[in-house]
Amino acid sequence: MRVYITDLEAYNNGHLVGSWYELPMSQEELAQAIQNELEIGQKICKHTHLHEEYFISDFECDYMKIGEYDSLETLNETAQKMENLLMQEKTAVKLMLENSIVNSIEDAIENLDNMICTGETKMEDIAYNYIEESGVLQNMPESLQGYFDYEALGRDMEIEGSYFRDDERIFWEYIG
Numbered sequence: 001m002r003v004y005i006t007d008l009e010a011y012n013n014g015h016l017v018g019s020w021y022e023l024p025m026s027q028e029e030l031a032q033a034i035q036n037e038l039e040i041g042q043k044i045c046k047h048t049h050l051h052e053e054y055f056i057s058d059f060e061c062d063y064m065k066i067g068e069y070d071s072l073e074t075l076n077e078t079a080q081k082m083e084n085l086l087m088q089e090k091t092a093v094k095l096m097l098e099n100s101i102v103n104s105i106e107d108a109i110e111n112l113d114n115m116i117c118t119g120e121t122k123m124e125d126i127a128y129n130y131i132e133e134s135g136v137l138q139n140m141p142e143s144l145q146g147y148f149d150y151e152a153l154g155r156d157m158e159i160e161g162s163y164f165r166d167d168e169r170i171f172w173e174y175i176g
């Protein structure tokens with residue numbers, strides 16, 4: 001997660017004063033980053049107005065949207081939590097947030113066990129695996145098993161709304 005921290009007073013006076021910062025960082029580093037931007041803004045504006053406020057004028061984050069006045073401390077904590085996750089867990093968190101399965105990163109992290117990567121790119125394959133694992137067709141004669149429509153079952157399973165594609169087109173299932 002990267003944020004562009006901007007001095008609000010300088011911005012209101014026509015100066016875009018700010019820098020990019022990579023989160024997470026230590027609390028001391030974060031406090032220093034904010035202080036640096038406010039001091040630079042005060043020097044550029046060359047007047048005695050207090051430079052006490054900042055805002056986030058831009059961000060780079062692939063798992064959540066960030067608002068101008070979001071708390072940097074909270075964002076830093078969130079970035080720390082995400083940094084501790086494996087890549088597959090980060091993908092699961094992103095999918096849960098994008099698809100409104102959960103309302104927060106904390107909820108997504110708590111529900112990681114409910115988001116399963118199928119490893120499949122076609123719902124037909126997911127349907128086939130489901131039928132094989134459940135053994136539904138085992139009691140049916142082999143001559144009839146070939147008539148089963150996995151593609152149709154896959155479509156129906158997808159319509160149920162518990163399957164989601166990641167950026168690589170791989171399906172994930174939410175089982176919560």
